[in-house]
Amino acid sequence: MSSYPTFEVVQENKKTILKIAGPWLAKDLTHVVDALHKQNYPPTKIITLDCNDLTELDTSGAWLLNRFLQNYQQLQFINTTSQTKALLEQVKNYSIQLHEEAKQKQEHLGYLFNLLSRLGQQSVSFLKTFLLSLSFLGEIFSRSKSFILKPWTIRGISLFHFLYEDGVRAVPIVSLISFLIGIVLVYQGADQLKRFGAEIFTVDLLAISALREIGILLTAIVVAGRSGSAFTAQIGFMKLNQEIDAMMVLGLNPIEVLVLPRILALVIALPLLAFLADMMALAGGAVMTSFMLDLNIDDFLHHLRLAIKPWTFWTGMIKAPVFAFFIALIGCFEGLRVHGGAQSVGTHTTKSVVQSIFLVVILDAVFSIIFSILRI
């Protein structure tokens, strides 16, 4: 007995007979699917199915057989059990049902209709997201009013928890990255400036780039990746578990309980982290200048004092709370938009990080333009 499915089409007394043998099961169909597809249909109206050597048949096998048998107007059986007949009949009925469904769909939907429908859905979805984000921003400001007027109503435990999670626990990574960036700035800067005999300005380059731009930008990007994504994932999972629904039923406002403490914590933590990043970048630069330019710490500090103008430090620091506000806002907004399942959490977490970093860069450019206009 064959261990895989086989078939044979024979003509006997002007009759077409399909003889099948072996197991016609899903896992074995690869052996016959192409051959059956290429089989020429003998020009008769009636076909006889002979299942004498058939050992097993499942729905997949029955479907494949049905695909061949439906080319004939009439089907007869020999050596076929009632169970096999019933399975073939059932699959035939499903095939007719699916054929009718497909026909109806073709009548209703054309390619252009589909394209326009998708375009419309995308546009409406984009507009809805924009309006939702505006509404969310409005609600944040509206809820913040009560916190500003009554600061003692702020949820202290949540606030300190997020200050620890998003501020204290970010200290090692922010410090290390900033220290290394300080080293890289001096290394690259000194190398380039040496060509013009201007290596003494390396400290100026370090001070201005670290304090005005790189310190805060780098910290904001790290925080967007670290805290922004965490906000989205935390709030998203809470939404999937219906914890947010439960909060609302209990009379708690999710904006007050979940969103405002996170925003406030980040608005406090990011400027502190940015300050730390500035100091670490300068420390890294100081170490590198002592190796590359033979500048001792006193000389480095002297050059630093000359390079830093009153606004150099504050132009960096002033951006920190603004960046923090938008990173936390996007993180929480995307978290609240999670729906369905785990896939949605992943999608919105990615969106949150990408949008936060994009917005930070855009805001940085806006600040640069404003500072340029104000000549600071």
Add this chain to the structure above:
Amino acid sequence: MAEIILKIENLTTVIGQQKIHQNLSLEVAQGEILGMVGASGSGKTVLLRTILGLMPFHKGSIQIFGKSLKELKRTGDFRQKIGVLFQSGALFSSLTVGENILIPMKEIAKIPDALAQELMLLKLAMVGLESDVAQKYPDELSGGMTKRVALARALAIDADLLILDEPTSGLDPLSRRDFDHLLKTLQYNLNLTVVMVTHDVDTLTAICDRVAVLVDQKLFLGTVNQMKKHPHPWIQSYFQGSLQKKDR
């Protein structure tokens, strides 16, 4: 005499310090629908997970289609012959309904793409869903549809043994009745063997040939009528209590 599809002998399961099952024995014949009930925490899901090889057991043996779990997994028969429906449906959320059903067809049975697409629509039709559902994602489905799609995935390559963990939980009474009817029809047409955990006495009465009750780390077997007269107080109160509630 029908072939024995699932045979459990003297199974003892221990998690940490806690003994979950002690010397359980069970035989399920081909074409049988066995319902499994028990109090919350009695170890029903643990037993299903142990049968599926997702949890280790301490003592005893489990044979499916006359082979040990280890042998079944080694030969690849396990994936081809057993279909599973998890309590939540466990559909892959990043894939569409169609792709969920296509996975076993392509990964296990290696069915060519065009035929697999046709079979996927067939499986959807078999569980009473229209072909449009294939394009949807699991989070767009209702509870009843999710269960049906999960059943279609479990049947994707015509498994011989279906293991269902609370297939009707979370469904309204009408959807439960529909699902029971669907399961019974499929079981009859495809000659499936079904082992299902359920808390629904209606389901047990309507479609199960036998009931296995898991109490005090032991299994008690019989028909629903036999269980109604069982001397164990928990079994008595479970079956008679549920029926009395229904009568009211």
